[in-house]
Amino acid sequence: MSAIVVSKAHDAATRPAKRRRSGGGWKQIAVNQAFLLPLGAAFVFLVVIPLGQTFYWSLTDFTGYDPDASFIGLANYASILKDPSMLAGLGFTLLYAVATTAVITVLAISLAVQLNKVFAGRNFVRSVWFFPAVPSMAILGLVWRYIFSPLESGVINSVLAKLGIAPVGWLSDDGLARFAVVVVGVWAATGWHAVLYTAYLQSIPEEYYEVAKIDGASPRQQFFGITLPLLTPAIVISTFLLMTGGLKVFDLPYALTGGGPGFATQTITQSIIIAGVSQGRSGMASALAVLFTIAVAALTFGQLRLTRALERRLS
Amino acid sequence: MTSPLWRRIGLSAWMILLACVIGIPLYYIVVNTLKTQSEMVANPLALPTGLFLDNYREVLASPRLFRSFGNTVYVTAVSVAAQLVTGSLAAFAMLIWTSRWNRIVGNLFLLAFVVPGQATLIPLYRTLVGLELVDDLNGLVLMYMGGAIFCYFLIQGYMRTLPFEVIEAARLDGAGSLRIFWHIALPLIKPILVTVGIFQTMGVWNDFLIPTVFISSPDNRTVVLQVFNAVSEFATDWPMFMTVSVVALIPMVIFFVLTQRHIVNGLLAGSVKG
């Protein structure tokens, strides 16, 4: 590929890093901070204060019914670390978050590149991919349960039956059930992320591709030389959202498998909710939430640093 | 975008075929709204034998449905507008002034994505009881301001790809920050504003968690809440459940089809801008 194209693409990607700078005097700073104020207020009110309250409760024997709980130090934390079932969801939560992040990123970028081309039926295709993200998981979970039904009347199994294949117990085998939950997770979010990538594709100037074409770059070279490097800010954002969302997943496995078979598809948030809501152990649930917050923060900020470093390197 | 005709037809055929497979669950939902329970059980994927519209008739006759539509429109419009303004203001501030302080604040905001929602719900409920905003549509709007952090995150990422010199030039011309924000930055980020606006409109419109927590009187119910209340009456009637969901979603389908044009417009603006 031509050196001009490469340097131009790099130029575009590094633009922000090179050219942003601190501006003006105190007045400028005051205006600037005033711009941040509304968001800062929402953040403090909706995140910081409630999180502080949760942390306080995590140090008490709070049942969820009586605000005057007594202080018990780190006992909740100790019992979580001792109880294997509280952490039963850890493995599947990690598997789900990593698998969906990886698969969705690859699929969504490919889909976005196709959706950015002009073809008949594009709006229809985009809508169909996007809409799974919209209805509640309660109804999608129900529909997918029917699709994965182990009975011969299940959607997949009835297709298999026509091919002469015996019915498969999609949700009654540990591995298949995990696979099924990941498939539905990918199905539900790929279109959403593709729409996000589409917005970023629009910020890539058309003439980069024209220059590249004149220089004889193949579509493949154009993709890896121009599109992908210029999409890295979008990849940083999309993978961050996928990772945090994946680690916090609750409603999909709950609606589809209820966490079963056994503990195969149980997630950490499910443990928090079970402990907090149905078992009246809100102090314990708070402690679990705090530990979970710290773990997710550590994981995703590590991931963010990594993708941002990649972003700089690709530029 | 001038590929040969046969290639465009091929792409079209392949993409539509794939979309049809992806769309099976959506088809499943829609087709079963036109059936009775027993018809659905007998053959869930088949086309309905006749045009059975009783499910829709019954749902549309629900006395509070239209009022709940009004509530949802109010909550969605106000909160999405507020989120977009708040989020893009903050993203703009981060863009024009990169200090250590702003970087720290920017990273702190990301904590909002990390905290599991279940952990903050009960404390927030207690705060809203104190503010007398429980069972109040404005209380919902306040709760949805958390979405502004999401908008901020997406918009600031997008702003990083913008040509900064345009903003710098305006500043050298003596334009105030607000003016630059309004006349220069906002038009440049239109594609992401439309995209984030779509995401948030869908999210707020369909949210179930926050309304169930914070709304109790029937007059203040949002569409989704009204739908779920209706569902409890038809607990075993899945076609009815799906019908109610489809009715709640139809405005969103129309909204998405209409706003899609703006995504395409954004594309044109983008190529001119470069």
Added chain:
Amino acid sequence: MARQHPYLASGLALAMSFSLTACAGASDDNADGTTTLTFLSWVDEERFGPVVEAFEADHPEIDIEMTFTPPVNEYVQALQTQVLSGTAPDVFLIAAENKTNLIDGGHVVDLSGEDFVKNVEPFNLETYGRDGAYYGLSLASWAGGYVYNEDLLAEAGYDGVPETWDEFLRMCEKLKDAGITPFLEPADGIPFTMAAWLGAKTEGMDPTLDQQIFSGASSFEEEWTPLLEEYNRLFEDDVMTRDVVGLDGQMVLDEFTAGRLAVMPAGGWTVSSILEAAPEMSWSFAQIPGVDGREPYAAGAASPGYAINSASDQEHQEAAKVFLAWLASPEGTELIFEQTGDVTVTSDFEPQVDPHFEPLVDNIRSGRIYLPMIAWERSEDVLNVEAIAQLQRMVTGEITPRQMASALDAKLAAS
């Protein structure tokens, strides 16, 4: 409790849908001398509204402000948050899921001295009681048995239903030979079959089975293992597919009404669905076949009880008692039965149920029903969650019945 369908709990009532409905809070004396009573229902307005209206017509001095939150998780969460925030209503429901917390925290008023509990089946009152005190006025129960498709049974040469588990398994074999799916019981909860067997077993025990387990005199391993082994024969003899792990009650009901399934476990709430979806079918309810020489029995539990908020002032507590007394009267129970279909258990009103469900009515009205979770003395939900997960592992063949039972002992010891 007709609303506590297994599939509703799993499919619709996502626990994520916390619903902490605000209620009207403290209600003051009204200018016209009426008292406003707040009430958080878990039956929707359409069905429970007429009950409240009839009460208000009889008692113009009391005005009821009813709000509704669907069961079970949403309701428990809503009530919990309101109790916590001091905004709980004057009357609410005490259920299996919240009774321990409500009683321990002293949030509910003891009703044992009131006249209106005298006509109520003691089994129901004791379900929401402790040490002789009654904290919930439970006016109905639900029961689960087996539903038989008589048309399919006839194809295999049967014109009656089996009384014992051995006979039942034999019948299933015959059905299978005739090419009919004999039996499907979803593994998304403790099976009705197990519940009924445990109920039949504890009936003849004093102290009860659960008292022995929770006092340490016996164990889950000792009491549950033989029954779990009997249950496991379903899989060992290949009468039922291990894929029931992926099923829910609705799917099984669909198979049944479509005429593809001979027997299913079900409760009274399925009657109207079956009548509507399969009007031509001849079918019947029966108690669950007995095992180890014991009588057939039914799964089931007392519906949640109406409870009075101990934080309400004297005047509102008195008004609440008037409301509860009216609900327990023949007039009130009749209307509750008409509106909700719940089979009531007061001695002075006899509900006329659909004939198909008749075989289980005596169990309900005499308290001959059993559900492990509600009979357990503590850590109910912890044990229930564990039991379901371990049951699924047993069904998939990962662990033995004995391992499943001892996992419950381990859980009980740890909690």
